[in-house]
Amino acid sequence: MTSFTIRAGVPSDLAGCVALLAVHEGADDGAGVVMRQEKPSRETRVRAWFDRPRHLLLVAEALPSEADEAASDPADRLVAYARALFLDSTPTTPGGYYLSGLVVAPWARRSGLGSRLTEARLAWIAERASSAWYFTNARNTASLRMHESLGFHEETREFTLPDVEFDGGVGVLEHLTLDGSTCPQADG
Numbered sequence: 001m002t003s004f005t006i007r008a009g010v011p012s013d014l015a016g017c018v019a020l021l022a023v024h025e026g027a028d029d030g031a032g033v034v035m036r037q038e039k040p041s042r043e044t045r046v047r048a049w050f051d052r053p054r055h056l057l058l059v060a061e062a063l064p065s066e067a068d069e070a071a072s073d074p075a076d077r078l079v080a081y082a083r084a085l086f087l088d089s090t091p092t093t094p095g096g097y098y099l100s101g102l103v104v105a106p107w108a109r110r111s112g113l114g115s116r117l118t119e120a121r122l123a124w125i126a127e128r129a130s131s132a133w134y135f136t137n138a139r140n141t142a143s144l145r146m147h148e149s150l151g152f153h154e155e156t157r158e159f160t161l162p163d164v165e166f167d168g169g170v171g172v173l174e175h176l177t178l179d180g181s182t183c184p185q186a187d188g
Ligand SMILES: CC(C)(COP(=O)(O)OP(=O)(O)OC[C@H]1O[C@@H](n2cnc3c(N)ncnc32)[C@H](O)[C@@H]1OP(=O)(O)O)[C@@H](O)C(=O)NCCC(=O)NCCS
Pocket: 024, 101, 102, 103, 104, 105, 108, 109, 110, 111, 112, 113, 114, 115, 116, 135, 136, 137, 140, 141, 142, 143, 145, 146, 147, 149
């Protein structure tokens, strides 16, 4: 069984993150979150993650065996990335910390890695806010089940975000309190 280590993302993870993003965006299963405007290149978008304030990037690496270590390209060892960031309020969404962008390489799924990365991001958010938000396509069953297994619940499907639209037209905004307070609660 492969072991994974989780750490903060650094600029040298650019290629690995771009590759994961390409796997995710290339697998058009009709359950994606897409930008309304034409997208900048993946590399340009990923590069911006490293400079963004109030933003967390975590990556997971497969730990190579001694035999593999010399031969393997570090970018190939990146098996997942996960982000969290602060978003300002909009007329239909609260301001606060949002989980954003989680991709696990297909071969590494269903091993608990997505959940571990999400728990780590929630711990980071809990140091800054009393609740966390997340949105996804209503068709993304894997994402909804994983987040709901960690306590998220659906808040609304009546929301819009600048430049974001959902394949099929429906997104789900979900919420989790991190301090036992009554839901919903937005953080400033
Ligand atoms: C969604 C995603 C991140 C889940 O990552 P993962 O590492 O496989 O998740 P975990 O192993 O932690 O799964 C935890 C639980 O979530 C649920 N789950 C995960 N994948 C599922 C699937 N394909 N179908 C149904 N339930 C699923 C299960 O309850 C699972 O527990 P179990 O394996 O004991 O049954 C992964 O499928 C992925 O990268 N998908 C493509 C990108 C994406 O859609 N990201 C989310 C955007 S918001």
